[in-house]
Amino acid sequence: MFVDARSLEANSEVTCDICIVGAGAAGITIAKELNGKPIRVCLVESGDLDFEQDTQDLYDGTNSGDRYPYVGINRLRYFGGTTNHWEGACVALDEIDFEHRPWVEHSGWPFNKRHLDPYYARAHKYLELVEYNYDVDYWVKKSGLRRFPIKTDVAHMAISQSSPPTRFGERYRTDLRQSGNITVLLNANVIDVEAAATGASITGLRVQVLQGAAHRVRARLYVLALGGIENPRLLLASNGVHERGLGNQNDLVGRYYMDHPVAKASIYYPSRSPADLARFLGPRRAPNGVVGSHIDLPAATLRERQLTNARAPFVEVNRYYASEGIESFHALTWALKRGEVPDDLWRHIGNVATDIDMVAEAVSRKWFDHYLFDSAEDGGIYVFDSMMEQTPSPDNRITLGRDRDALGMPKVNVDWRVTARDRENFWRVHEIIAREVGRAGLGRVRLLRDQGERIWDELLNFGHHHMGATRAHRNPARGVVDADLRVHGLANLYVAGSSVFPTGGHIQPTLTIVALAIRLADGLPDSLARL
Numbered sequence: 001m002f003v004d005a006r007s008l009e010a011n012s013e014v015t016c017d018i019c020i021v022g023a024g025a026a027g028i029t030i031a032k033e034l035n036g037k038p039i040r041v042c043l044v045e046s047g048d049l050d051f052e053q054d055t056q057d058l059y060d061g062t063n064s065g066d067r068y069p070y071v072g073i074n075r076l077r078y079f080g081g082t083t084n085h086w087e088g089a090c091v092a093l094d095e096i097d098f099e100h101r102p103w104v105e106h107s108g109w110p111f112n113k114r115h116l117d118p119y120y121a122r123a124h125k126y127l128e129l130v131e132y133n134y135d136v137d138y139w140v141k142k143s144g145l146r147r148f149p150i151k152t153d154v155a156h157m158a159i160s161q162s163s164p165p166t167r168f169g170e171r172y173r174t175d176l177r178q179s180g181n182i183t184v185l186l187n188a189n190v191i192d193v194e195a196a197a198t199g200a201s202i203t204g205l206r207v208q209v210l211q212g213a214a215h216r217v218r219a220r221l222y223v224l225a226l227g228g229i230e231n232p233r234l235l236l237a238s239n240g241v242h243e244r245g246l247g248n249q250n251d252l253v254g255r256y257y258m259d260h261p262v263a264k265a266s267i268y269y270p271s272r273s274p275a276d277l278a279r280f281l282g283p284r285r286a287p288n289g290v291v292g293s294h295i296d297l298p299a300a301t302l303r304e305r306q307l308t309n310a311r312a313p314f315v316e317v318n319r320y321y322a323s324e325g326i327e328s329f330h331a332l333t334w335a336l337k338r339g340e341v342p343d344d345l346w347r348h349i350g351n352v353a354t355d356i357d358m359v360a361e362a363v364s365r366k367w368f369d370h371y372l373f374d375s376a377e378d379g380g381i382y383v384f385d386s387m388m389e390q391t392p393s394p395d396n397r398i399t400l401g402r403d404r405d406a407l408g409m410p411k412v413n414v415d416w417r418v419t420a421r422d423r424e425n426f427w428r429v430h431e432i433i434a435r436e437v438g439r440a441g442l443g444r445v446r447l448l449r450d451q452g453e454r455i456w457d458e459l460l461n462f463g464h465h466h467m468g469a470t471r472a473h474r475n476p477a478r479g480v481v482d483a484d485l486r487v488h489g490l491a492n493l494y495v496a497g498s499s500v501f502p503t504g505g506h507i508q509p510t511l512t513i514v515a516l517a518i519r520l521a522d523g524l525p526d527s528l529a530r531l
Contacts, residue, residue, distance in 0.1 A: 024081020080169020228466025
């Protein structure tokens with residue numbers, strides 16, 4: 001059933017066996033897995049069934065470090081969480097992503113991919129995907145998608161699947177409303193996780209209604225599933241017994257924060273016709289799903305060349321977007337603003353001169369909002385819209401700021417940066433792909449290294465995938481949660497979601513979030529029995 005916390009009498013106390021905080025992909029999955037079991041479950045959600053700005057504003061915070069998206073806009077704080085606007089791309093992490101890689105500092109999960117495979121398969125049902133199968137040959141037969149002929153030992157074609165996308169708040173609302181053992185508490189903001197005087201367990205949650213009453217939730221076991229930024233925020237802010245926050249005895253909560261940097265850093269000029277190329281690139285609909293393709297590097301290449309993981313999907317662009325003259329014009333103006341002379345000055349001047357019509361098009365669009373040349377829209381050119389794995393760094397972190405939100409909670413600050421090594425890794429991946437495309441006779445790839453400053457600044461995009469700030473590790477000196485996702489040093493507090501990822505691979509995290517949630521839910525009844 002659903003209960004609006006605003007309707008409760010002041011200082012009400014809600015009791016249950018297991019309390020899950022946060023009704024996004026992880027929280028709803030755990031609740032669904034516990035549905036029908038002889039366990040009383042309370043799923044606590046900050047928002048309502050629909051978007052409300054006052055609640056969304058509780059995500060407000062600040063950024064430092066490199067340019068990074070404002071932290072209040074890329075998450076949604078109502079029932080269903082960020083699944084209310086996700087795009088649906090799904091693929092499992094690679095085997096190598098789970099391994100300790102000597103060349104990737106702080107890498108290694110507390111279990112391997114084979115351990116998670118059964119949960120990945122079960123997660124497909126939640127995301128309305130049919131088959132846990134990412135074999136290229138399988139989907140070539142099923143969908144009519146043709147294999148992009150770059151199959152080498154160095155780089156190859158890979159597959160992703162598409163969820164509808166599943167909106168968890170809509171898709172599973174009725175199941176939870178009709179449940180006999182689950183109570184969904186809406187408009188209930190957890191502002192403190194209370195620890196016992198010994199500091200070894202959790203005794204309750206302080207819950208506050210916006211512009212309303214305070215309540216408590218008491219359970220025997222607690223799961224935080226608030227998201228990659230809010231999980232560490234709540235742990236750090238819950239400092240009534242542990243001065244530095246819960247699980248933070250080794251100053252790890254909030255550290256190792258990761259996202260997926262995304263950059264259009266190379267342009268592909270195919271030797272095949274657009275119609276022929278479309279059969280290779282997808283997306284393609286099959287009787288049992290929708291698939292798309294991208295290029296990535298096999299594990300052997302990553303090991304041999306000591307690279308982090310990355311993917312290169314194809315995105316069609318037009319002549320205007322791919323114009324070398326416009327790129328050189330930007331390089332010249334960027335340098336002049338800084339009082340510098342750009343490298344390859346005469347090459348840039350020559351590009352502007354030979355592509356002057358597109359430069360004029362750019363000036364006309366920016367200053368006069370007027371389109372000059374129809375040829376600017378000519379297509380058949382592609383960019384590799386690449387998503388890269390970020391090396392986990394303790395210096396990338398979530399901290400609490402001085403300002404407070406409407407509930408009195410400290411707002412967060414996100415200090416996020418891309419290291420020089422990660423940038424160089426990115427270019428090396430693109431060089432490998434460019435070389436293999438040329439070797440296969442599929443056209444040419446132009447790397448945009450001369451735009452490096454702009455690519456890593458104003459042109460940089462993001463996956464908006466918040467990972468790593470409550471990382472899993474068997475050793476409490478190296479992680480916040482253990483292999484079972486229980487907070488080190490606390491007997492009855494667990495964390496779910498992408499904040500537990502030790503590394504993030506190069507793929508969207510939703511499928512892995514759901515798989516980990518199923519795995520966690522499987523173990524909760526036994527954990528409850530042991531308390």
